Amino acid sequence: MASNIREAGGGTPLASFLNSLPSYLLRLLGLAVVDGLAIWLLYLLIRDQVWPLAAAVAVVTLLVNAVNLTDRLYPLRWMSPALAIIILMVLYPILFTVYTAFTNYSDGHLLTKAQAIRRIGQDRFLPEGGLTYRWAGYRSETNEIILALVGSEGQTFLAVPGEPLQEITPESDGIGAFDADGFPETIEGYTRLQMRDILPILDSQLAPLEFGELPDTVKIKSIREAAQLQPRYVYDEELDAMVDQMAGEIYYADESQGSFISESGRVLSPGYQVTVGLRNFQRLATSPALRGPFVQVFGWTIAFAFLSVATTFALGLFLALVFNDPLIRGRKVIRTLLILPYTIPGVLGVLIWRGMLNQHLGVITTNMVNLFGWAPGWFTDPLWSKAGILLVNLWLGFPYMMLICMGALQSIPSDIYEAAEVDGASIWQRFWGITLPLLLVSVGPLLVASFTFNFNNFTVIYAYNEGRPPIPGTPTPAGYTDILISYTFRLAFEGGRGSDYGYAAAITFVIFLIVATITLFQYRFMGQWEEISENV
Amino acid sequence: MNKKIWSLISLLLVGMLLLAACAPAATPTPEATEEPTQPVVTEEPTPVPEEPTPEPVEPTEVPMTELVVWADELRAPIIESLGNEFAQEFGITLTVQQLGFGDIRDQLAIAGPAGEGPDIIIGAHDWLGQLTANGLVAPIDMGGRESEFLEAALTAFTYDGELYGVPYATENIAFFCNPDIVETPPATWADVTALAETLEAESGGAVTAWSIQTNDPYHSFPLFTANGGYVFGLTEEGYDPTDVGLDSPGALETAKWLEDMAVAGHLKPDVDYDVLHTQFESGAVACIGTGPWALERIRTSGVNYTINPFPAGSAGPGKPFLGVQGFMVSAFSENQLLAQTVLMEVFATSEFMTGMYEADPRPAAYLPVREAIDDPDLASFAVAGADGLPMPAIPEMSSVWEAWTNALVLTISQQQSGEEAFMTAAEQIRTLISGQ
Numbered sequence: 001m002a003s004n005i006r007e008a009g010g011g012t013p014l015a016s017f018l019n020s021l022p023s024y025l026l027r028l029l030g031l032a033v034v035d036g037l038a039i040w041l042l043y044l045l046i047r048d049q050v051w052p053l054a055a056a057v058a059v060v061t062l063l064v065n066a067v068n069l070t071d072r073l074y075p076l077r078w079m080s081p082a083l084a085i086i087i088l089m090v091l092y093p094i095l096f097t098v099y100t101a102f103t104n105y106s107d108g109h110l111l112t113k114a115q116a117i118r119r120i121g122q123d124r125f126l127p128e129g130g131l132t133y134r135w136a137g138y139r140s141e142t143n144e145i146i147l148a149l150v151g152s153e154g155q156t157f158l159a160v161p162g163e164p165l166q167e168i169t170p171e172s173d174g175i176g177a178f179d180a181d182g183f184p185e186t187i188e189g190y191t192r193l194q195m196r197d198i199l200p201i202l203d204s205q206l207a208p209l210e211f212g213e214l215p216d217t218v219k220i221k222s223i224r225e226a227a228q229l230q231p232r233y234v235y236d237e238e239l240d241a242m243v244d245q246m247a248g249e250i251y252y253a254d255e256s257q258g259s260f261i262s263e264s265g266r267v268l269s270p271g272y273q274v275t276v277g278l279r280n281f282q283r284l285a286t287s288p289a290l291r292g293p294f295v296q297v298f299g300w301t302i303a304f305a306f307l308s309v310a311t312t313f314a315l316g317l318f319l320a321l322v323f324n325d326p327l328i329r330g331r332k333v334i335r336t337l338l339i340l341p342y343t344i345p346g347v348l349g350v351l352i353w354r355g356m357l358n359q360h361l362g363v364i365t366t367n368m369v370n371l372f373g374w375a376p377g378w379f380t381d382p383l384w385s386k387a388g389i390l391l392v393n394l395w396l397g398f399p400y401m402m403l404i405c406m407g408a409l410q411s412i413p414s415d416i417y418e419a420a421e422v423d424g425a426s427i428w429q430r431f432w433g434i435t436l437p438l439l440l441v442s443v444g445p446l447l448v449a450s451f452t453f454n455f456n457n458f459t460v461i462y463a464y465n466e467g468r469p470p471i472p473g474t475p476t477p478a479g480y481t482d483i484l485i486s487y488t489f490r491l492a493f494e495g496g497r498g499s500d501y502g503y504a505a506a507i508t509f510v511i512f513l514i515v516a517t518i519t520l521f522q523y524r525f526m527g528q529w530e531e532i533s534e535n536v
Numbered sequence: 537m538n539k540k541i542w543s544l545i546s547l548l549l550v551g552m553l554l555l556a557a558c559a560p561a562a563t564p565t566p567e568a569t570e571e572p573t574q575p576v577v578t579e580e581p582t583p584v585p586e587e588p589t590p591e592p593v594e595p596t597e598v599p600m601t602e603l604v605v606w607a608d609e610l611r612a613p614i615i616e617s618l619g620n621e622f623a624q625e626f627g628i629t630l631t632v633q634q635l636g637f638g639d640i641r642d643q644l645a646i647a648g649p650a651g652e653g654p655d656i657i658i659g660a661h662d663w664l665g666q667l668t669a670n671g672l673v674a675p676i677d678m679g680g681r682e683s684e685f686l687e688a689a690l691t692a693f694t695y696d697g698e699l700y701g702v703p704y705a706t707e708n709i710a711f712f713c714n715p716d717i718v719e720t721p722p723a724t725w726a727d728v729t730a731l732a733e734t735l736e737a738e739s740g741g742a743v744t745a746w747s748i749q750t751n752d753p754y755h756s757f758p759l760f761t762a763n764g765g766y767v768f769g770l771t772e773e774g775y776d777p778t779d780v781g782l783d784s785p786g787a788l789e790t791a792k793w794l795e796d797m798a799v800a801g802h803l804k805p806d807v808d809y810d811v812l813h814t815q816f817e818s819g820a821v822a823c824i825g826t827g828p829w830a831l832e833r834i835r836t837s838g839v840n841y842t843i844n845p846f847p848a849g850s851a852g853p854g855k856p857f858l859g860v861q862g863f864m865v866s867a868f869s870e871n872q873l874l875a876q877t878v879l880m881e882v883f884a885t886s887e888f889m890t891g892m893y894e895a896d897p898r899p900a901a902y903l904p905v906r907e908a909i910d911d912p913d914l915a916s917f918a919v920a921g922a923d924g925l926p927m928p929a930i931p932e933m934s935s936v937w938e939a940w941t942n943a944l945v946l947t948i949s950q951q952q953s954g955e956e957a958f959m960t961a962a963e964q965i966r967t968l969i970s971g972q
Contacts, residue, residue: 027555030551030554030555031555033551034548034551034552034555037547037548040544041541041544041545041548044541044544045541048541050541057545057548060548061548064552064555068555077555077556078556080552080555080556081549081552081553081556084548085549088545088549107666107931108669108670108931110645110649110670111670111671116671119671119867120671122674123675195626196626196627199601199626199627199628199874199877200601200627202871202877203870203871203872203873203874204870206873207872207873220873222679222873222876222877222880223873223876223877223880223881224679269668269669269671269696270668270669270670270671271669283971358806358808358810358811359804359805359806360804360806360811360814361810361811377805377806379806380805380945466751468942468945469945469946469949469951470941470942470945470946472946472951472952472956472960473952473956474964475964476939476964476967476968477938477941477964477968479942490938494934494935494937494938495934495935495968495969495971496932496968497669497931497932497934497935497969498665498666498669498931498934499934
C-alpha cells in the first residue's frame with residue numbers, strides 16, 4: 001500500500017527518469033519516429049490519391065505533435081491515442097460517407113482517373129492487314145533479346161528491336177538449321193530460350209519490347225503468338241481525351257460524369273470517380289420511388305420502430321415486475337431462460353422463426369391448421385406479415401428490456417411505495433403513479449436508442465421476408481414490410497446498373513437527418529420525466 | 537485498400553500509445569504562452585499531376601514465376617494440388633488463396649486497383665458486366681483453340697466482343713420427375729396442367745404434378761422461354777438492356793398459365809427451396825425444376841427420379857438459364873501474359889479439366905471432358921441445358937430480380953392477375969434502368 005502511494009507521488013526512480021532530460025530526448029525521438037511513419041503513410045496515400053484518408057492522417061499527426069510538444073495540452077497526452085482512434089475509426093468513416101454522397105462512386109466508377117487511363121490504355125488491337133506470327137526467343141551474351149517469327153505462309157523472319165524484319169533462310173549468315181516449326185535451331189551469338197527461360201521474363205521484359213520498325217512493330221501477344229498490335233486508345237493530355245487509334249474517334253474526359261465520352265455519345269469502360277455536387281440528392285428527390293409507396297413505407301417504418309419498442313418494453317417490464325417478486329420460486333432459473341433469446345444472433349433467431357411460421361412445413365402453422373383449420377399467411381398476407389415481424393422482433397427484443405427494467409426497478413426507493421401504501425394507493429395507482437414514471441427516467445434514453453435502432457433494423461426485415469409481400473403496381477419494387485432502409489437499399493444496390501455507393505451514401509445521409517430529428521423530439525419529450533424525478 | 541497502409545496506420549497508433557505511456561508525470565507548467573495558434577489542418581494535399589500512378593506492388597516481393605489464384609473452397613484444393621503439379625513443369629508456382637465464391641468478385645474490386653489482388657480468379661460469367669464496367673478483368677487470347685470449348689460457354693464469357701474467361705463448367709437446372717408417380721414426364725406445360733388435375737383427383741389433393749419456388753424467378757425462366765418470353769432481347773452484340781421482355785406476349789402467356797394454375801389450386805404460394813424439395817422427396821409433387829446442387833440431397837432421400845429437359849410451350853422446349861464458370865485474368869495483374877499462359881497451357885488441358893470434373897462434378901465446358909461424362913445424371917443435365925441461354929451478364933440485370941420476383945409472388949398468391957403483375961414488373965425494370 002505504502003509503496004503505491006509513493007509511486008503516485010512521483011518519487012520512484014522511474015518517475016524521476018521520465019522527468020529527466022534523456023527521457024525528454026527519448027520522447028522527442030519517439031515522436032520523430034511516429035512522424036516519420038506518418039509521412040511515409042501520407043506519401044503512399046497521396047500517391048494512391050486517397051485524399052480523404054490522407055487528410056485524416058494529417059490531422060491526427062498534427063494533433064499528436066501539438067499534444068506532445070505543448071505543455072499546455074499536457075492532460076491530452078494520455079487521451080491522444082483514444083482521440084486518434086476516434087478520428088480514424090469513427091469520425092473519418094462518417095465524414096467519408098458524407099463525402100461519398102457527393103461523388104459518383106459506384107459500379108463503373110470505382111477507379112481513379114489515372115487508374116482508368118492506365119486500364120483503358122492496356123487495350124490493343126490488330127490493325128487491318130496486321131500480321132500475326134508464331135515466335136521463338138533468343139538471347140545474346142549481353143542479354144539482348146531477338147525473336148524469330150514464322151508467318152502464316154511459313155517464311156521465317158529475324159526480328160530485332162528498332163530494325164526492319166529480315167527474312168532468313170537456314171544455314172546462312174550464322175543461322176543454323178530450322179526445326180519442324182520453322183524456327184532456327186541456332187543463331188550465332190545467341191542462345192535459344194526455352195519455355196522455362198521465357199516464362200519468368202515474359203511480362204517484365206518481353207511484353208514491353210517492340211520488334212521491327214515503326215509503325216509496323218511486332219509485339220508479343222501470347223506465349224505462342226506475336227502480332228503487329230497497336231494500342232487501341234492513347235491518352236492525349238492536351239485534349240484530356242482518349243483517342244481511339246482504330247476508329248479515330250475521340251473520347252473526351254467528362255468531369256461531371258466521370259467517363260470518357262465521344263461526341264457520338266459512346267462511353268468508354270471503365271469510368272472514374274469524380275465529385276458530382278448535389279446530383280445524388282437531386283436524384284433521390286426526383287426518384288419515382290418517392291412518388292410511389294414512399295408515404296406507406298415511411299408510415300410502416302415509424303409504426304414498426306414504435307411498436308417494436310412498445311411491445312418489447314411492455315413484455316420486458318411485465319416480466320421484470322413479476323420476477324421482482326421474491327414470492328416466486330425458481331425465479332433465477334426462469335429469468336435465465338428468458339434471457340436466452342438475447343444470446344442468439346438476431347439473424348439466426350429470425351431464420352428459426354421463419355421455419356416455424358412456414359406455411360407448408362412450419363410447426364406453428366401446421367398446428368394451427370390442425371387445431372382451427374386455418375392459419376394466417378405469415379409471409380403472404382400484408383397485415384399478418386407485419387404482425388409476424390413484430391412477433392419475431394418481440395421475441396428477440398424483450399430480454400434486453402427485461403434486463404434493463406430489472407436493474408432500474410432496484411433504483412426506485414422502497415419508502416415511496418410504503419408512503420403510497422399508507423395513503424391507500426391501489427396496485428394500479430402505484431404502478432402508474434410511481435413505478436412507470438420513475439422507471440422512465442432511467443430507462444427513457446434507452447427506449448429512444450431502441451427506437452433509433454429499430455428504425456434502421458435492416459437485418460430483421462430482410463431476414464424475415466426481404467420486405468415482401470410485394471405491393472402491387474408500384475413504380476419501383478416495394479413490399480408491405482419494407483422499412484425505409486430496406487426500401488432504399490434496393491434503390492442503391494439492386495437497381496440501375498449495379499451498386500451505387502454514392503447514391504447509397506446520400507440516402508443514408510437523408511435517413512440520418514430524419515432519425516436525428518425524431519430522436520431530438522423524443523429526448524425533449526423524455527426531458528419532462530426528468531422534472532418528475534427531481535420533485536421526488 | 538492497400539494492406540501496407542493498414543499496417544502503417546496500426547503502427548502509427550501503437551507509436552502514439554507508446555508516446556502517451558512514456559509521458560512524464562505531471563509537471564505543473566503554468567506559463568501559458570500567448571495562444572499558440574494551432575496549425576490549420578484543413579490543407580488539402582496539393583493534387584499530384586495526372587501521372588499514371590505505379591501500382592504499389594514491389595516486384596521484388598513476388599518471385600516472377602509465382603502467380604496468385606483466387607478460388608472458392610470447392611475448387612481451391614484441386615487447383616492447389618493438380619494445377620501446381622502441371623505448373624511446376626513450367627517453373628511456375630500457383631499460390632491459391634481461398635475466398636467465398638461471391639467474395640471473389642467483391643474483393644477483386646478492392647484489392648485489384650490497390651495492387652494486392654490476384655493474377656487469376658475463378659468466377660461466373662454473369663459477373664462480367666460488373667467486372668468489365670469496373671475495368672477489373674483483361675481479355676483473353678485463346679490462340680485459335682476456341683473449338684475445344686462448348687460454344688455456348690464461350691459466348692457466355694464474351695462481353696462487348698471480347699473473350700474474358702476460359703470456361704471450365706456449365707450449370708443449369710433440369711426437370712426432375714418421380715417415375716413412381718408419373719411414368720413419362722410431361723412433354724408440354726399443358727400436359728403438366730392435365731397431370732395435376734388427374735393426380736389431385738386420384739389422391740384427393742395430396743399429390744400434385746408440379747411445384748416451384750415462389751420467390752425465385754431463376755427457376756421459372758424455362759416456363760417463359762417455352763412460350764417465347766424473355767428477360768432482355770438477345771441481339772448479335774449480346775443482351776439489349778433497352779428491350780425488356782417480361783411483358784412480351786410470350787411472357788404474358790406464361791403469366792396467364794401460372795395464374796390459371798394458382799386459381800385452379802394446382803400451384804401453392806409461399807414455397808421455398810426446402811419446402812419444394814421436401815414435397816418432391818416425400819412424393820407430394822411429381823416434378824420440380826432444380827439444379828445439380830440438389831442432386832446429393834435428392835439421392836440421399838432415396839426418392840426415385842429422372843432428369844429431363846423442360847416441357848415445351850407454344851414456342852418450343854423450355855430453355856433454362858445457363859451459368860458458366862471459368863478462369864479470368866485480373867487487369868491489375870503484373871503478369872497478364874504469364875497468367876494467360878497458365879490458363880491455356882496448364883488449365884485448358886484434358887488432365888487438368890478431368891481433375892476439376894472429378895473434384896467437383898458438373899458438366900465440363902471443355903469438350904473432350906464434357907463428351908466423356910460418365911455420370912448419367914450429369915449427362916442428363918448437359919442435355920437439358922443444351923439450348924440453355926447464358927444468364928445475362930449486363931449490369932442492368934441487377935434491376936430485374938426484385939421486380940421479377942414480386943411479379944411471380946403476386947401472380948402465384950393471386951393478388952394480381954398475371955398480366956397486371958408482369959406488365960408492372962417490366963415497367964419497374966425500365967424505370968430502374970433509366971434511373972429516373
